[in-house]
Amino acid sequence: MKLIQITDFHLFSKKQKKLNNVTTYDGFKKTIKYIKKNEKNIDEILVTGDVSEDGSIESYELAIDEIKNFKKNIYFIHGNHDDKKNINMIFYKEKFVKKIEELNHKSWDFIEINTVKEGYDFGFITEKELINIDNKLLISKKFNKKSRLNYASSSISSWNPFNR
16 A cells, blocks of 8 residues: 655645745645656555644645545544644545545554644643543554554644754
């Protein structure tokens, strides 16, 4: 199974808007173009959070309009910048969009870890979520499956010491 993971688009409602002096829509389009040109025989696409920076309906429409051209199932999780109501409304209109845990494979389980802390720009795992993860890992182990834990979190600062 060949999976492509794309993440952290940080799109805005306006294509020309910038984040840290980068036009996020242009970077997103270049990434999609690169994948289409260079990656063949893709089975599934994983979208692992922070699709939008502003949480706008328009930003999710921009994303889905590009992603649907892969003509593959898209499995996604929310990121801490995503507005769950808006992303679900736009993404789930499409039949090919599914929750990441719906990705079935004979020897792998794909487990979402919810790290979203509403209103904050960082991820957090609650005690309840840890118990949920533990239960899912036990089920995977029972069926002799490997587990891929999927989460979106801004646990690493956007400050980069190499960009001095």
